[in-house]
Amino acid sequence: MSIDFTLTTAQQKLRRNAREFSLEILQPLVKKADEEPDTQKAFVLMKGAYLECYKLGFATGFLPREYGGGGVSNVDLQIVAEEITAVDPGFATVLLVNGLALMPLVWFGSDAQKKKWLVQATSDPRGEYIAGWTVSEPVDDVGGTANFDHPGAHPAGIGLVAKHDKARGEYVLNGQKYWPCNAGGWDLRGADVNVCIVRTDPTKGGREGLSAIIVPRGTAGVSYGDPISKLGHRLCQNNAITFTDCRVPEENLFAIGDGDLVISKAFTWxxxxxxxxxxxxxxxxxxxxxxxxxxxxxxxxxxxxxxxxxxxxxxxxxxxxxxxxxxxxxxxxxxxxxxxxxxxxxxxxxxxxxxxxxxxxxxxxxxxxxxxxxxxxxxxxxxxxxxxxxxxxxGNIGMQMRKIWGVMLDENFDPRAIADSRRMDFQKSMESTGALVQTPSGPDVRNAVTQETRKRSSAPVRSA
Ligand SMILES: Cc1cc2nc3c(=O)[nH]c(=O)nc-3n(C[C@H](O)[C@H](O)[C@H](O)COP(=O)(O)OP(=O)(O)OC[C@H]3O[C@@H](n4cnc5c(N)ncnc54)[C@H](O)[C@@H]3O)c2cc1C
Missing domain, CATH: 1.20.140.10 (Butyryl-CoA Dehydrogenase, subunit A, domain 3)
Structure with missing residues (x-):
């Protein structure tokens, strides 16, 4: 029998370490930081706890060992995360976002990119390395988050545009992001890197026109506003970011035309x-x-x-x-x-x-x-x-439920795959389901379930 909920000795040790950190180092900092009205100050109040996490391997432990990470499994991550979130889930989000930003490089990056950026993440002698996962945008006429996989061209879906300047070997970023965690870094001058989802082809929809790009700290043309003051999770930093003619070397681009898959997989992880x-x-x-x-x-x-x-x-x-x-x-x-x-x-x-x-x-x-x-x-x-x-x-309504629905619509969907632990690969054709599409006769969420998807499915199409 392989089903066993008993923790191994190593997992018990991991839990003990996480619990000790949470109760002895994290907990004493939480009340004051949670009550601090200055959101950046609140974030910086947590830096000592973060440095400790970096030492313990909680900040980058999920990265593969070959790049200096801990190779921690998703199950082991559960053990650590429960202990930290039991004390403060906002602080835990700072650690989680390092993963949201860097795991896409593990899945979609080139060998050279992995060696350069992941090793940098795991070998910071200061122990304060932080990465921003920069997807979400202001809810506006240009830009959006839930409808990142909208089939329409710019300005539908993701609105941060990265224009290729081939002559100079750079991409030029213009637009805004709103909500990304960690992105402003400890001094609001930028995280060590921001992994940004950008529209590299404004003529194409979200399933073809998006890519990911690494914007390192110190890149000119990026500015950060005061972090958002939130109801909960007050100890993570959520940023308003403006990109104005921000030039990034083209070798920092990855997942070209697959930024949608990066979003879908990262928010699955x-x-x-x-x-x-x-x-x-x-x-x-x-x-x-x-x-x-x-x-x-x-x-x-x-x-x-x-x-x-x-x-x-x-x-x-x-x-x-x-x-x-x-x-x-x-x-x-x-x-x-x-x-x-x-x-x-x-x-x-x-x-x-x-x-x-x-x-x-x-x-x-x-x-x-x-x-x-x-x-x-x-x-x-x-x-x-x-x-x-x-x-x-x-968000559950605009993104996660749509993802489940999109997988279920596939004609090859196997309703027993989860129970039987059988692999189901995610396909681009599963995206765009229920995206908020404007038609001449008015908004019709069902229209985003493309002809192609409808043909693949024998199931009746419901509105979202
Ligand atoms: C603590 C915290 C940390 C975060 N960290 C990050 C981060 O690191 N990086 C990052 O990029 N973002 C981050 N975010 C933002 C977060 O990931 C949001 O989930 C994301 O912005 C999408 O929000 P939304 O689903 O409300 O979408 P929105 O685009 O704001 O949509 C708003 C609402 O409109 C409705 N809606 C819109 N379209 C549809 C549709 N097609 N079908 C059904 N309903 C629809 C839904 O009710 C939806 O909830 C963070 C937020 C918080 C609070």
């Missing part, structure tokens, strides 16, 4: 991590209210847990956490088996766990009662953090 992050937050909320319910009497003769409604709510919370942990691990295991080609299951775990555990955290507030709203207690923060899960890391 991160799916199980976002899922276990929801477990981490829900676990902390659960453990806090369990203790509260066992020790507070609310004017009755017995502690609250003796009231059946409270006991049932606690049982409901506990079982949902267990179910979501199992699903997160399953999805991570599937990605380990198939080099992160698990677009449906990665997205399913992210959507299911984030949404299930958001309501579970709210349920935990109900167990505690009105005192959950008192900022002296951690519950209001747990709720703020949980609210982020369905919205970030490729």
């Amino acid at each position: 991160s799916g199980p991590v976002a899922a276990i992050a929801a477990v981490g937050v829900a676990r902390s909320a659960y453990e806090f209210v369990l203790q509260w319910a066992k020790t507070r009497r609310a004017g009755g003769g017995l502690p609250m847990i003796h009231q059946q409604a409270v006991g049932y709510m606690l049982a409901d919370i506990a079982m949902k956490i267990e179910a979501c942990r199992a699903f997160s691990w399953k999805a991570a295991h599937y990605l380990d088996l198939f080099d992160s080609e698990g677009h449906a299951v990665g997205a399913m775990a992210k959507v299911f766990c984030g949404e299930t555990l958001f309501t579970t955290v709210f349920r935990a507030l109900q167990v505690m009662g009105v005192n959950a709203l008192d900022k002296r207690h951690p519950m209001e923060k747990f709720l703020r953090e949980a609210a982020v899960f369905p919205l970030y890391d490729a």
